[in-house]
Amino acid sequence: MTVGLFIPCYVDQFYPNAAIATLRLLEKLNVNVVFPLKQTCCGQPMANSGFEHLTGGCNRLFIDNFQDFDYIVAPSGSCVLHIREHLHDPEREILAKSVSHKIYELTAFLTDVLKVTELNVSFPHRVGVHQSCHGQRGLMLSQMSELVAAPFSKPGYLLSMVNGLQLVELDRKDECCGFGGTFCVTEEAVSVKMGKDRVADHLRQGVEYITGVDMSCLMHMEGILNRMGSKVKVIHIAEILNGE
Amino acid sequence: MEKTSQDHSELAANFNKDEERVDWHDETLWWIRQKRDKNVHQLPEWETLREVASQIKNNVLSRLHIYLKQFEKNATYNGMIVHWAADAAEHNQIVLDLLQGRGVDRMVKSKSMLTEECGLNEFLAEHGVEVVDSDLGERIVQLAKEPPSHIVLPCIHKKKEEIGELFYKYLGTPAGVSDPQILTETARQHLREIFLTRKVALTGVNFAVAETGEFVVCTNEGNADMGAHLADIHIASMGIEKLIPEKKHLGVFLRLLTRSATGQPITTYSSHFKRPSLGKEIHVILVDNGRSIHLGKPDFRESLKCIRCGACMNTCPVYRRSGGHSYHNAVAGPIGSILAPNFDMEKNADLPFASTLCGSCSNVCPVKINIHEQLYKWRQVIVQAGLAPVAKKAGMQVMTAVLSSPGLYNSAGKVGRWVFKYAPFAVNNQLNPWYKQRDLPSAPKQSFKEWYLTNKA
Numbered sequence: 001m002t003v004g005l006f007i008p009c010y011v012d013q014f015y016p017n018a019a020i021a022t023l024r025l026l027e028k029l030n031v032n033v034v035f036p037l038k039q040t041c042c043g044q045p046m047a048n049s050g051f052e053h054l055t056g057g058c059n060r061l062f063i064d065n066f067q068d069f070d071y072i073v074a075p076s077g078s079c080v081l082h083i084r085e086h087l088h089d090p091e092r093e094i095l096a097k098s099v100s101h102k103i104y105e106l107t108a109f110l111t112d113v114l115k116v117t118e119l120n121v122s123f124p125h126r127v128g129v130h131q132s133c134h135g136q137r138g139l140m141l142s143q144m145s146e147l148v149a150a151p152f153s154k155p156g157y158l159l160s161m162v163n164g165l166q167l168v169e170l171d172r173k174d175e176c177c178g179f180g181g182t183f184c185v186t187e188e189a190v191s192v193k194m195g196k197d198r199v200a201d202h203l204r205q206g207v208e209y210i211t212g213v214d215m216s217c218l219m220h221m222e223g224i225l226n227r228m229g230s231k232v233k234v235i236h237i238a239e240i241l242n243g244e
Numbered sequence: 245m246e247k248t249s250q251d252h253s254e255l256a257a258n259f260n261k262d263e264e265r266v267d268w269h270d271e272t273l274w275w276i277r278q279k280r281d282k283n284v285h286q287l288p289e290w291e292t293l294r295e296v297a298s299q300i301k302n303n304v305l306s307r308l309h310i311y312l313k314q315f316e317k318n319a320t321y322n323g324m325i326v327h328w329a330a331d332a333a334e335h336n337q338i339v340l341d342l343l344q345g346r347g348v349d350r351m352v353k354s355k356s357m358l359t360e361e362c363g364l365n366e367f368l369a370e371h372g373v374e375v376v377d378s379d380l381g382e383r384i385v386q387l388a389k390e391p392p393s394h395i396v397l398p399c400i401h402k403k404k405e406e407i408g409e410l411f412y413k414y415l416g417t418p419a420g421v422s423d424p425q426i427l428t429e430t431a432r433q434h435l436r437e438i439f440l441t442r443k444v445a446l447t448g449v450n451f452a453v454a455e456t457g458e459f460v461v462c463t464n465e466g467n468a469d470m471g472a473h474l475a476d477i478h479i480a481s482m483g484i485e486k487l488i489p490e491k492k493h494l495g496v497f498l499r500l501l502t503r504s505a506t507g508q509p510i511t512t513y514s515s516h517f518k519r520p521s522l523g524k525e526i527h528v529i530l531v532d533n534g535r536s537i538h539l540g541k542p543d544f545r546e547s548l549k550c551i552r553c554g555a556c557m558n559t560c561p562v563y564r565r566s567g568g569h570s571y572h573n574a575v576a577g578p579i580g581s582i583l584a585p586n587f588d589m590e591k592n593a594d595l596p597f598a599s600t601l602c603g604s605c606s607n608v609c610p611v612k613i614n615i616h617e618q619l620y621k622w623r624q625v626i627v628q629a630g631l632a633p634v635a636k637k638a639g640m641q642v643m644t645a646v647l648s649s650p651g652l653y654n655s656a657g658k659v660g661r662w663v664f665k666y667a668p669f670a671v672n673n674q675l676n677p678w679y680k681q682r683d684l685p686s687a688p689k690q691s692f693k694e695w696y697l698t699n700k701a
Contacts, residue, residue, distance in 0.1 A: 007692050007693075009647065009653070011692065012691050012692045012693055013687075013691050014685045014687065014688065015685070015688075016688050016690060016691055016692040016694075016695050017688075019692035019695075020692065020695060023696075023700075035693075035696055035700070037650070037693065037696075037697075037701070038650040039650070040646075040647045040648070040649075040650055040653040041647040041653075043647070045643060045647075046640055046643065046644055046647075047620075048601065048620065048623070049597075049623065049627075049632075049636070049640060050597070050623030050624050050626055050627030050628075050632060051627055051632075051637075051640045051644070052624050053624070053627075053628065054640060054641070054644040055644075056648075057644065057647070057648025057649070058644075058647050058648055061648065061650065133600065133601070133602035133603055133604075134601075134603075137602065137603035137604070137606075137607065138603065144604075144607055145281065146281070146559065146604060146607035146608045147291065147607055148284055148285055148287065148288065148290040148291055149291065172274070174604075175561055175604075176561045176600050176602035176604070178561065178600060179600065180599070180600030180601065180602075181600075182597075182636075183597070183599070183600050184677075184678060185676075185677040185678055186253055186597060186636075187252070187253045187256060187562070187566075187597075187598060188253070188257070188677040188678075188680060188681075189253070189256055189257035189259075189260040189566075190253075190256045190257075190260065190562050190565050190566050190598075191600075192680075192681040192682065193260055193263070193266060193565045194561050194562070194565060194600075195682070197270070197565075219685055220682070222683075222685060223678070223682030223683045223684065223685070224681070224682050224683075226682075226683035227681060227682055227683045
């Protein structure tokens with residue numbers, strides 16, 4: 001099995017450790033991972049701002065870079081959801097479809113494809129999980145509090161394998177952090193307030209770390225935590241699961 | 245609805261100047277969301293009910309012309325008088341003609357978001373007709389000379405102390421009284437006089453049954469019934485999408501409506517109106533006002549399934565923190581943001597962007613409208629129509645150029661972590677709003693790609 005590793009642009013630029021952890025974790029699980037060097041971005045920043053018509057270049061690049069792999073894995077729910085729902089190429093629509101069906105968010109790949117049952121790592125800390133909306137409601141990585149349906153959580157299942165990790169229960173277990181792409185600047189006031197409220201929930205539970213599958217939400221909360229002068233850290237779930 | 249030149253983000257920023265108030269607003273609405281959760285989790289068949297309701301409404305939208313005629317025929321047979329209004333102006337004129345034809349210049353009205361949409365109160369006031377809203381929340385915002393901020397909870401943005409002040413000013417309660425019991429009793433006495441003296445009452449319609457030619461009005465206060473039963477003429481205004489095919493379908497919708505709206509199993513009053521009492525009249529006004537144009541848009545027609553429960557507002561993390569008035573539209577929140585551009589895309593071009601696309605709205609919607617997907621689609625339509633701010637457009641074009649070229653992307657990254665230069669934090673490359681209340685991530689020594697080239701390739 002050969003996996004194409006897709007590292008979202010802002011992870012590549014700002015959170016290389018999350019990307020390194022993703023690569024090493026997959027390699028530890030005996031996956032042959034290739035990182036195509038000509039990759040850039042999924043195109044979501046434009047599309048969610050109403051400029052989907054400008055994403056043709058990103059789409060073509062994505063297909064060119066990733067069409068040959070058995071699977072594509074990315075440490076991001078949001079970017080994966082964008083590729084799943086919006087990857088198009090008018091000249092290669094069938095190919096685009098097949099590429100968008102091959103992409104997995106990291107934790108879903110671990111639970112659904114690799115069917116991981118043990119990890120042999122430890123992280124002896126109090127940890128809060130931020131359910132990113134696109135990961136949870138978009139990719140259905142966890143059950144959603146609005147629905148009358150049996151609970152489950154793919155990230156939660158993986159974190160339960162980590163020795164010493166204490167998972168806290170939040171007052172609002174799946175409320176949005178307010179990042180929302182360009183929303184974070186066009187609706188600055190509401191975005192910040194949402195972020196502050198989300199962070200406050202984690203702080204009330206006495207967490208040391210906030211983790212999740214989406215670095216964009218974590219980056220937003222980190223920005224607020226740091227401005228507050230808080231010692232609480234954000235960490236991508238891949239770094240915990242990789243155990244380094 | 246009063247026009248405003250400010251867009252959602254400016255109005256929301258104003259609302260956020262008082263953080264304590266935002267917390268109170270957020271927590272009040274979140275409490276209702278939790279009540280809703282508690283209630284719906286008692287029904288194992290909840291998700292099936294939603295699916296059935298969605299399919300019934302899809303059927304209605306596909307056969308609307310048939311059901312409308314069927315309803316007209318049966319309602320007329322029952323002795324009601326059916327009017328057709330192509331737009332808000334026709335609707336308002338029909339109401340005014342009914343009033344003036346009988347020499348009436350005072351009317352009592354129970355909650356009707358459609359009349360808000362049509363600007364009926366303002367229109368009637370201009371023609372010398374006094375309208376008193378009899379829903380307590382509506383009456384309060386009417387006294388405050390404000391539009392409702394929520395379709396089910398019109399004065400949810402007001403604290404009881406502020407309501408006390410209004411009642412002191414207009415209804416004669418002593419100064420400084422904010423006890424809900426006293427205020428409610430005052431409103432009750434005030435409205436009783438209105439109910440007893442008004443010859444014409446207007447209500448909205450929650451459901452109209454094509455099969456039987458009857459309609460159902462749901463209230464918790466019984467104010468629609470008080471108004472309609474005591475008046476000689478009952479005018480019921482309804483959007484044409486309010487139809488359901490058969491009476492038995494009420495068994496689906498009445499179970500969904502109030503559980504979704506307020507977390508109650510059912511409204512206190514679900515009143516059926518089928519034929520007028522002897523010597524009285526019931527007029528039903530079927531209002532289009534853009535709905536049939538809306539129906540012709542495949543990407544957006546599903547929003548016409550809406551039964552106006554307000555659940556999407558209660559769950560929306562943006563609505564809870566920006567307040568209903570920030571949406572400058574009769575219907576606020578997520579559903580308002582996908583309905584409003586149908587009426588006036590230019591005026592409401594900001595609304596589909598007032599969302600993080602978190603998707604909670606679609607999950608609570610009792611008729612399964614794909615609200616967040618429609619928000620995304622409206623964004624595309626609005627930008628294509630040239631309604632995006634110029635600076636945003638320029639920023640997007642630069643970003644697109646960088647992201648479409650691996651060479652440019654790599655070199656841009658090297659010269660300074662391009663993300664902060666272009667997207668998504670600084671769309672106009674001016675003063676960076678991210679930094680106002682949030683720190684920037686510290687730029688690492690190497691990007692992942694650079695690390696990979698050094699260590700792996």
